[in-house]
Amino acid sequence: MTTDCGRLFVVGTPIGNLSDLTLRAEEVLKEVRVVVCEDTRRTRKLLSQLGAKARLISCFEQKEELCAKDVVNMLLEGVDCAYCSDAGTPNISDPGRRLIEAVYKANIPIIPVPGVSAVTAILSCSPFKGDRFFFAGFLPEKQGPRQEFLRGIKEVECPIVFFEAPHRVKRALRDVMEIIGDRSIVMGRELTKIHEELVFDRVSGLIKRFEQIEPRGEFTFCMEGAKAGAKSEDSETIQEIEALLDLIKHGKYGTRELATLISRISGIKKSTIYNLAVKKG
Incomplete structure (x- = not known):
């Protein structure tokens, strides 16, 4: 490791409920001189509630590679920095990869400060065996690539976790039904927030549900995997x-x-x- 340089703390932040911020994350955000973040407006609110005085640097995904150079230079000068995405854990369907890669290449210490993740939250509330799982992130936006992706994971034999935007939920579930089938599934909506909702149903049940109710909020799904040795009858x-x-x-x-x-x-x-x-x- 490079000597006398700063450290990059990769900090998990709440996905809805501020009380979910860990004591360690709070300590780090109060102690570092610089907080690199996806959106300064979102992170400024968090720091204000904590009484933290760190300087904020915007590092949204489109300029992450350019921003990474400036952050590496600060770290080489001995400045401790923290990195936060808007909510949850950086680099889990969030920006952060390019910055982290640049810091590794500069041989600078990286320290994880674990926190909330919608992935582990939905798994912890599912009836499926969670010793292993497949994280699919956000499904592809367009139907063709989405159906192709679903064909590629239909034989996965462990729980499948994926995110979806509210305006695509109904189309995504119909594709899941067509390509993968009518499996058991847990829907998490607005996890940890005031209007949090968890529903355990089959894919067909959720499709019927959203024929009556327009999807709103942020969605996380955990679907049962394929039966061992089974071949989908698509x-x-x-x-x-x-x-x-x-x-x-x-x-x-x-x-x-x-x-x-x-x-x-x-x-x-x-x-x-x-x-x-x-x-x-």
């Missing part, structure tokens, strides 16, 4: 099975064609299936 898989049955029925198939289709349906490597077919003659 329309694409059904079509592949139908194609395979058609080839067998009419005798219009070769070893390579069958190996390709069976591989897509089973998930087993095509070469493995082909070699097995050749051995069996």
Whole structure:
């Protein structure tokens, strides 16, 4: 590590309830000379409530790379800095990556100050086994990329946590229903805030819910994973099975064609299936 330099404290801040700020985070924000943040307006309110006098530096995502150079220079001069995103834990579907990378490259100490995260909050209130999970962040905004992404995670066998904006919730849930299926799911709305709401239902139930109620607020979802060894019965898989049955029925198939289709349906490597077919003659 570079000697006589400052330290970068990566600080988790509340996602709604100020009382969730840890004592250690409060101490750090009061002691550092500089707080680098995503939005100075949001962080200024937090520091004001704490009585902290640190200088604020704006480092929103679009200028993070440029800002990182200035922060590294301050750290090299021996100034301790803290970094906060608007809410929650930096770099978890939030800015921070470029700044942290630049500080590492300068061989400057980085100190995590853990705090609130919507990810762990929703997991702690889910009925699913939480020894491992898949964090999907925000789903892609457009339907095509979103459906492609969902196809890629439909076989994940652990709980899947994702965020969604209120104006996309209904479309996202319909895509989840079509691609992944009607699984059990926990919806967290406005977590830790005054209008906090937790609902345990199936995907179809949430779709019906939002036919009656317009989604408002910030949403976090925790959905059960695929059953071990199960293959989702989506329309694409059904079509592949139908194609395979058609080839067998009419005798219009070769070893390579069958190996390709069976591989897509089973998930087993095509070469493995082909070699097995050749051995069996």
